[in-house]
Amino acid sequence: xxxxxxxxxxxxxxxxxxxxxxxxxxxxxxxxxxxxxxxxxxxxxxxxxxxxxxxxxxxxxxxxxxxxxxxxxxxxxxxxxxxxxxxxxxxxxxxxxxxxxxxxxxxxxxxxxxxxxxxxxxxxxxxxxxxxxxxxxxxxxxxxxxxxxxxxxxxxxxxxxxxxxxxxxxxxxxxxxxxxxxxxxxxxxxx
Amino acid sequence: xxxxxxxxxxxxxxxxxxxxxxxxxxxxxxxxxxxxxxxxxxxxxxxxxxxxxxxxxxxxxxxxxxxxxxxxxxxxxxxxx
Numbered sequence: 397x398x399x400x401x402x403x404x405x406x407x408x409x410x411x412x413x414x415x416x417x418x419x420x421x422x423x424x425x426x427x428x429x430x431x432x433x434x435x436x437x438x439x440x441x442x443x444x445x446x447x448x449x450x451x452x453x454x455x456x457x458x459x460x461x462x463x464x465x466x467x468x469x470x471x472x473x474x475x476x477x478x479x480x481x482x483x484x485x486x487x488x489x490x491x492x493x494x495x496x497x498x499x500x501x502x503x504x505x506x507x508x509x510x511x512x513x514x515x516x517x518x519x520x521x522x523x524x525x526x527x528x529x530x531x532x533x534x535x536x537x538x539x540x541x542x543x544x545x546x547x548x549x550x551x552x553x554x555x556x557x558x559x560x561x562x563x564x565x566x567x568x569x570x571x572x573x574x575x576x577x578x579x580x581x582x583x584x585x586x587x
Numbered sequence: 588x589x590x591x592x593x594x595x596x597x598x599x600x601x602x603x604x605x606x607x608x609x610x611x612x613x614x615x616x617x618x619x620x621x622x623x624x625x626x627x628x629x630x631x632x633x634x635x636x637x638x639x640x641x642x643x644x645x646x647x648x649x650x651x652x653x654x655x656x657x658x659x660x661x662x663x664x665x666x667x668x
Contacts, residue, residue, distance in 0.1 A: 419655055455657025491606060500600025502633035509636075509643050516647045517654075525651055543613060544648040545655065550613050561614070568613045569606065576640060579647075 405445050408454060409438050415455070416462050422526060423466055423541045425534040429473065433465040440465070463546055467556065470538070474557045478535055490573035509584045521583060528578035536571035539564060597623045604634050608641050 416437060420430035440461050470477050495503040515521060529537055542548050548556070554564055597619070599607070604627045607620055616624065628634055 415657075459656050491602065494602075494605070496600075496602045500602040502601045502637075505633045506637040506640060509640050511639065511643050511646070513646075516643065517650045521647070522651055522654055525647060545652060547652070565610060565613060569609050572609050572612060572641075572644070576644060579644070580640075 406442070409441055409458075412455060412458055413438065416458060418526075419459070419545070420462060420466060422530060423538065423545060424469065425537055429469055433462060433469050436465045437462045467546060467548075470542075471556050477538055478557050478559055478563075488570075490570055490577060493577070494573075507580065507584060509580075524579065524583045528575050528582065531578060532571050532574055536567050536574070539567045540571035540575070543568065597626055599623045599627050601627075601631060601634055601637075604628070604631070605637060608634070608638050612641065612645065 413434060416434045417430055420433045421427060424430045424433065437458060441458060497503050529541065532540060539553065542553050542556075543550070550561065550564055550568075553559065554561055604624060607616060607624050610616065611624075628638065
């Protein structure tokens with residue numbers, strides 16, 4: 397990369413710090429942990445500046461490193477990561493808030509969200525999606541993003557965090573239903 | 588659905604089916620539940636739209652994952668919030 401001076405590379409990294417912090421915070425739900433994971437990511441990038449081919453791939457490369465650093469961070473803090481599991485504000489099943497009749501059938505038909513591909517690929521939609529994810533109770537949010545952002549299997553999540561499958565599934569069930577409700581209120585019904 | 592139908596072994600209520608459709612995102616359902624789910628979906632008018640919502644969310648997360656990777660070609664300087 398003859399045109400890139402080392403200082404230029406450092407400048408590019410610094411410019412991407414806030415971008416990385418946004419996802420580290422969303423996943424870890426703890427500012428200090430996020431700060432550490434992003435710092436480690438940037439240090440790793442500085443240690444191996446030639447590992448990227450072109451600037452267009454820098455962001456992808458950094459996000460890949462960040463995901464590994466975040467998984468390490470959660471493994472090290474596994475007890476804290478799932479600490480409030482099953483207690484406090486996340487103890488209700490959102491299924492109980494949905495409109496079911498006493499016999500368990502829908503009281504009203506769920507809304508047709510439509511599904512224009514472009515709509516769900518817009519920046520405005522992603523802002524709502526991230527806000528809804530951020531509103532999940534911390535443990536639910538972490539576990540949900542381990543599935544959906546870090547792309548870990550349920551088995552791997554249980555292994556990394558020392559959780560039982562039952563416990564994991566209860567949390568994911570609540571997270572997904574809450575997210576559904578939030579998206580319906582703030583995106584699909586609001587349009 | 589008639590009350591007597593729900594007494595049959597493979598009959599599930601919409602509420603149970605809702606839970607199965609959500610669970611399917613994270614684990615493979617036992618075959619009996621897969622079958623019960625399909626039978627319910629074939630005769631229920633309310634659950635198919637819910638299933639489409641779940642599939643929309645699945646798509647949305649995939650799109651978002653792609654977007655967070657920076658593979659959308661944006662320059663990354665936008666903090667987004």
